[in-house]
Amino acid sequence: WLENVGSGFILLALVYMFWSVINRYGDEITANLVNMEGTWGVPFWGATMLFLGIYSTMMLNVSDYSRELKEGTKPGLLTTIYAMSILPCTLFMGLIGLMVSGATGVSDPIQVFSSAVDNTPLLIITLLFIAFAQVTTNVLNNVVPPTYILMDVFKLKFRTSTIIVGLLAFCTFPWELVKEESSAGLQMFVQTYSAFLGPIFAVMVVDYFILRRRKLDIDKLYDENGPYKGVNYAAVIAALAGAVVALTFSSVSWYASLLPAGITYYLLMQNWKPCERFRN
Structure with a gap:
């Protein structure tokens, strides 16, 4: 309420x-x-x-x-x-x-x-x-x-x-961040962390909408000993690749990271053998 x-x-x-x-x-x-x-x-x-x-x-x-x-x-x-x-x-x-x-x-x-x-x-x-x-x-x-x-x-x-x-x-110290003299630093902070959040967003979108076509097995997803146990390195590599591109174009980092991360993740998931169990 x-x-x-x-x-x-x-x-x-x-x-x-x-x-x-x-x-x-x-x-x-x-x-x-x-x-x-x-x-x-x-x-x-x-x-x-x-x-x-x-x-x-x-x-x-x-x-x-x-x-x-x-x-x-x-x-x-x-x-x-x-x-x-x-x-x-x-x-x-x-x-x-x-x-x-x-x-x-x-x-x-x-x-x-x-x-x-x-x-x-x-x-x-x-x-x-x-x-x-x-x-x-x-x-x-x-x-x-x-x-x-x-x-x-x-x-x-x-x-x-x-x-x-x-x-x-x-x-x-959030009261320091909202001061007028902090605006440039705050802008740089948002641009920097966006370079990492943009690729993660791209990976999640490609995984859910393109690879899995909006269908998830919730029981397997939360099974600690199931097929998704461990780390999907395709997602890690794709996110890092997107972040590198984003940091290169820092003024538009979020936008710049989307395609490199999404395409890299899709190709790795489709062709890299260690990712096979994550595709099921």
Whole structure:
């Protein structure tokens, strides 16, 4: 219920924020954004790559969310749930950030929102709930997946794993990362880890959609002594090959890694004898 209430309110808050920014900075937005000449070159694709690099962590960990769904949830409803939970808020946040930075030169949407809203009690309530909703969102996106990993690798309890993840998150000093002077380093960080997440994404897509045609034997998949025991080195080699290409084209690392990793994985799985047991 916490997630549902928080996500619903943050969407309403973003709609209100969107309206407030347009109402206060409409002329500046028209002059600086609507009438500006743009480009579809490398800077554009580099910017979208950073966006995808951040969201690829959720793409790869989607099983950590879907395992909580009740059995029998139909594909149509599942697609709607995922689309409504991600797309509206993501688009509003992106548009508000673009409008705010373009109109005022300030990159922090909350700072501009504070100056764009005249109703102080409403502003305080909205900002508090946005902060609250961000906490619930980050618990789902950034705490649940590593918690499951610690439980699986070190056989820890859920409560213990969650506390460790929280302490480790604190040790990364996230308040330093969001400072304006940290933006270049943060961009480099996203580009670097995207060079490894892109190939993993490509391997998973090729494996599931092309090689297995969306059919998995779950019992064999989780059988510690079954046919999938050990390491599939085709996936490791393909991921590393994609990462090498990605690091060579760091500004678009996520995109650059997809084809090399996917093609390498497909060829190895089809022709390399050590991979034969993984093909069954």
